[in-house]
Amino acid sequence: xxxxxxxxxxxxxxxxxxxxxxxxxxxxxxxxxxxxxxxxxxxxxxxxxxxxxxxxxxxxxxxxx
Numbered sequence: 001x002x003x004x005x006x007x008x009x010x011x012x013x014x015x016x017x018x019x020x021x022x023x024x025x026x027x028x029x030x031x032x033x034x035x036x037x038x039x040x041x042x043x044x045x046x047x048x049x050x051x052x053x054x055x056x057x058x059x060x061x062x063x064x065x
Contacts, residue, residue, distance in 0.1 A: 009024060009027060011043075033048055
């Protein structure tokens, strides 16, 4: 998955452990960065990882990757 630029919601779910409903709700509300193309919703990995990094306390998520 490291060479992908855009993630499907199911991939965000797999990476985070969040429920499908939570992922879609966060995408729908604009809480996580998304790109929409018609009915498809994709999450750009770079902005998403920075979004996570900005909410992480006491360490770097990117250091663990």
